[in-house]
Amino acid sequence: xxxxxxxxxxxxxxNFSKFCTKEIEPRxxxxxxxxxxxxxxxxxxxxxxxxxxxxxxxxxxxxYGGTNLxxxxxxxxxxxxxxxxxxxxxxxxxxxxxxxxxxxxxGTDAQKKKYLPGIIKGDLIGCFGLTEPGAGSDAASIKxxxxxxxxxxxxxxxxxxxxxxxxxxxALVFAYNDKSKGPGTGVTCxxxxxxxxxxxxxxxFDKMGFRGSPTxxxxxxxxxxxxxxxxxxxxxxxxxxxxxxxxxxxxMATVCLxxxxxxxxxxxxxxxxxxxxxxxxxxxxxxxxxxxxMMILSDVSRLLIYQAAWAKEMKNPESAVLASVxxxxxxxxxxxISSMAVQIFGGYGYIKEFPVExxxxxxxxxxxxxxxxxxxxxxxxxxLIRKYAA
Amino acid sequence: MVVYRVAHDKDxxxxxxxxxxxxxxxxxxxxxxxAASDAVQIFGGYGYIHEYPIExxxxxxxxxxxxxxxSEMQRFIISRILSYF
Ligand SMILES: Cc1cc2nc3c(=O)[nH]c(=O)nc-3n(C[C@H](O)[C@H](O)[C@H](O)COP(=O)(O)OP(=O)(O)OC[C@H]3O[C@@H](n4cnc5c(N)ncnc54)[C@H](O)[C@@H]3O)c2cc1C
Ligand SMILES: Cc1cc2nc3c(=O)[nH]c(=O)nc-3n(C[C@H](O)[C@H](O)[C@H](O)COP(=O)(O)OP(=O)(O)OC[C@H]3O[C@@H](n4cnc5c(N)ncnc54)[C@H](O)[C@@H]3O)c2cc1C
Numbered sequence: 001x002x003x004x005x006x007x008x009x010x011x012x013x014x015n016f017s018k019f020c021t022k023e024i025e026p027r028x029x030x031x032x033x034x035x036x037x038x039x040x041x042x043x044x045x046x047x048x049x050x051x052x053x054x055x056x057x058x059x060x061x062x063x064y065g066g067t068n069l070x071x072x073x074x075x076x077x078x079x080x081x082x083x084x085x086x087x088x089x090x091x092x093x094x095x096x097x098x099x100x101x102x103x104x105x106x107g108t109d110a111q112k113k114k115y116l117p118g119i120i121k122g123d124l125i126g127c128f129g130l131t132e133p134g135a136g137s138d139a140a141s142i143k144x145x146x147x148x149x150x151x152x153x154x155x156x157x158x159x160x161x162x163x164x165x166x167x168x169x170x171a172l173v174f175a176y177n178d179k180s181k182g183p184g185t186g187v188t189c190x191x192x193x194x195x196x197x198x199x200x201x202x203x204x205f206d207k208m209g210f211r212g213s214p215t216x217x218x219x220x221x222x223x224x225x226x227x228x229x230x231x232x233x234x235x236x237x238x239x240x241x242x243x244x245x246x247x248x249x250x251x252m253a254t255v256c257l258x259x260x261x262x263x264x265x266x267x268x269x270x271x272x273x274x275x276x277x278x279x280x281x282x283x284x285x286x287x288x289x290x291x292x293x294m295m296i297l298s299d300v301s302r303l304l305i306y307q308a309a310w311a312k313e314m315k316n317p318e319s320a321v322l323a324s325v326x327x328x329x330x331x332x333x334x335x336x337i338s339s340m341a342v343q344i345f346g347g348y349g350y351i352k353e354f355p356v357e358x359x360x361x362x363x364x365x366x367x368x369x370x371x372x373x374x375x376x377x378x379x380x381x382x383x384l385i386r387k388y389a390a
Numbered sequence: 391m392v393v394y395r396v397a398h399d400k401d402x403x404x405x406x407x408x409x410x411x412x413x414x415x416x417x418x419x420x421x422x423x424x425a426a427s428d429a430v431q432i433f434g435g436y437g438y439i440h441e442y443p444i445e446x447x448x449x450x451x452x453x454x455x456x457x458x459x460x461s462e463m464q465r466f467i468i469s470r471i472l473s474y475f
Contacts, residue, residue, distance in 0.1 A: 003395040004402070268472050288469035295468050296413050303391040 009073050016077045019053055020084035028085035031212030032358045036204045039214055040167050044125065046088045047095065051122025055081065056096040060104055064116035071247075071309035075254045079302075082258020083265075086362040087212030089258060093251045094163035094213075095119055099126025099172055102189065102244045106232035111191060115170060127168040129159035129218045130241050136161075137375050139174075139241065140183040144220065146175040146190065151227050153177075155190065155198075155220040165201045165216035169194050173218065174237045187237035190229045198223030209361035248370040249323040250312065253305050256327075256334035256366040259359050260298040263334075263341035266356055267291060271344055281344070290340040297333035304329050321383045324376040331366030332373060338363040392417055409471050416464035419454040426451035 005013070024046060031042050050056060058074045060066025082089035100119045103111055103126075118124030135141040144157025155175055162171070171192045178186040192199050202217035231240065268291055271282035281287045304326035311319035338360040342349035349356045367373045392414035399407050426448040430437035437444045455461045 003398040264472075268475060272473065282469070282473055285466075288473070289462075289465045291472050292416075292465035292468035295409075295472060296417050296465075299413050300392060300417055303395065307391055 005072075005076070009076055012069075012073050013076050013080065015053070016055070016080035020080045023049055024081065024088055025084035028087070028212065029355060029358065031085065031087055033352070034212070036166070036214065039204075039212055043088065043091050043212060043214065044167055046085065047092055047125060048122040050081065050088070050092055051120065056092060056100070056122055057120035059096065060100060060116060060120055064112060065120040066116075071250065071313050072306050075250065075257075075305050075309050078251065078254040079258045079261060082255040083262040084258075085212065086255050086259050086359070087210050089251075089255045090210055090213040090365075091125075091164055091167075093248075093255070094128060095124075095126045095168075097251055098128035098163070098244060098248055099168075099170070101247050102128075102172060102231060102240050103191075105243065106189075106236065106240050108228075108232070110228065111231065115191070118169075124169045125164055125167050127162050127164040127171045127218075128244070129162050129165075129171050129173040131159060131161045133158060133160050137372060140238070142174060142176065142187070144173065144175040145179075146177045146188055148177070153190065153225050153227070153229065155192075155223040155225065157220050159218040159220075161205070161215055162218050163213055163215055165218055166204050166214040168201075171199075171218055172231065173220065174241055177234060181235070183238040185235040187241075188234050189231040189237040189240050190225055191231055192218075192220075192223065192225055192229065196223060196225060208364065209358070210365055211361075245370055246312070246320050246323050249327040249376075250305060250308050252366055252370040253301065253308070253323075253326040253330035256330040256363065257298060257301045257305060259363050259366075260294070260301060260330070260334040260337040263338050263356060263359050264291070264294045264298055266354075266359075267294065267341040267344040270348075274346075287344055290344060294337045294340055297337055301326070301330035301333050321380055324371075324379050327366075327370065328373050328376045328380070331363075334363040334366050408467055412459075412464040412467040412471075415459060416461050416468070419461050419464075422451045422454045423448075 027042060027046065031039060034042060054067055055077060057066035058069045058077060061068055078089060081092065096119055100116065103115055115124060115126065119126055130139055132142050132144065134143065144155065144159065147154045155173065157175060159173060173190045173192050174187055175190065176186055177188045180186065198221045200219045202219060204214045204216045207215060271287050271291065272280050274281045282291065308319065308322040308326040311322045338356065341356040342360050345354055345356050348354050351357060396410050396414050399410055429444050430448050433442060433444050436442050439445065
């Protein structure tokens with residue numbers, strides 16, 4: 001394996017770093033403190049701005065306006081976006097990733113034509129509805145149902161914690177069309193446009209972090225959609241969801257890395273400028289060793305993310321477990337790193353004027369979203385036990 | 391990977407990257423110790439007796455945090471490099 005970035009990858013890093021520092025980062029603090037209505041407006045503007053420099057098309061085919069770049073390049077750009085504003089990363093990721101990737105991988109030509117160009121340009125926003133009030137980690141226990149009536153499907157159920165719900169033009173919704181078949185072949189994924197009768201969105205949740213990315217419920221009450229709303233084929237929904245989440249895990253690891261690297265940058269700078277007992281606080285080993293640990297943890301996160309991205313590109317069968325490894329490490333590293341950053345800022349780290357306070361709150365989602373740390377460990381352990389069986 | 395990267399730096403003829411070597415040394419030393427300790431735990435009482443190789447791993451792993459520059463020295467080097475940024 002080659003550990004040097006290509007000249008193209010280096011220029012992606014530089015371009016995104018410049019753009020995000022200038023255009024996105026100044027808005028992060030404003031988004032974090034905004035009302036729900038303001039958040040919806042500001043985040044749409046951010047998505048549109050990043051679409052303007054090609055961010056939402058990086059993983060998509062040229063035929064629909066994308067640039068079809070490799071996953072490492074996407075992680076490089078993603079780290080810069082996430083460091084500037086983690087909420088913006090999450091909302092972009094839910095639209096072009098959690099929504100866009102399954103449409104790209106499993107959608108019909110008509111579905112791709114209808115949605116992907118708009119998603120890539122930032123004119124359309126998508127969301128991904130799997131989680132329900134009674135089914136998070138245990139996604140196979142979802143209750144949302146889809147019943148075929150003539151040439152229509154009738155959906156009933158509630159999806160919760162859905163990123164972009166309040167701003168989405170279209171939602172992917174996973175429902176049982178045949179519970180007796182179990183998740184493997186009994187779940188179907190539907191594309192539901194905003195404004196469809198029987199489809200509504202709740203008020204957004206008030207969250208601890210990622211306050212700049214709206215999260216709400218999708219409510220389906222005898223919601224009627226045509227046959228053409230089925231993503232790909234009937235019965236493939238659960239596998240489609242699981243394959244999508246594999247990409248999602250690399251994404252969640254990347255947002256954690258962005259948060260961690262930004263914490264290190266702020267804390268490193270602050271520790272040189274802040275004096276106590278007659279010298280800069282970075283001259284105290286208690287502080288400088290925290291900085292070193294922040295560097296070690298985030299550097300390993302980056303390598304694990306690149307490794308998982310590379311494996312996925314190479315269609316390595318280990319890629320799913322490597323994505324879980326990267327996600328557990330990067331998310332747990334980010335919660336530790338953000339806590340160390342607040343500590344280095346002392347009392348100032350605890351007040352909202354300083355961005356490490358926001359980064360500390362944002363970091364915690366990494367251990368929960370896209371499969372909790374516990375679920376990642378369950379999957380990693382299962383994989384190990386399977387390998388060493390017999 | 392942190393170790394492979396140092397090897398890659400060397401193979402591609404680049405000057406030694408002290409940040410890369412110290413990160414590799416610190417993380418491999420500390421996590422080697424943790425892995426060996428967890429392995430002993432999983433083996434329970436059997437992990438503690440000489441018959442199984444596990445207890446030797448734990449004794450050997452400790453050297454990883456000391457030999458070739460202690461874990462603390464690696465952190466000292468990393469923080470010194472950071473202070474130039
Ligand atoms: C900000 C935010 C955005 C989100 N965006 C989306 C989205 O866009 N689309 C979407 O579909 N979902 C989304 N989610 C939902 C997210 O994926 C779930 O919250 C997550 O999967 C965990 O499910 P849960 O909250 O129901 O927790 P539970 O599954 O109830 O878990 C509770 C606790 O039990 C533990 N646990 C559960 N099962 C096991 C087990 N077998 N072994 C060990 N421990 C276990 C968990 O690790 C956790 O600690 C979002 C969540 C948040 C907070
Ligand atoms: C909510 C809140 C309520 C508060 N209430 C009060 C109050 O009622 N009255 C009051 O007087 N104060 C109050 N404080 C202030 C609080 O006591 C200080 O924030 C605290 O003493 C740390 O000082 P500092 O913020 O200036 O951090 P700094 O002293 O600048 O420390 C920054 C970092 O450097 C480290 N550091 C500093 N010196 C050394 C050293 N020699 N060796 C190793 N590490 C070092 C610190 O541990 C920390 O990690 C409050 C703070 C908060 C956040």
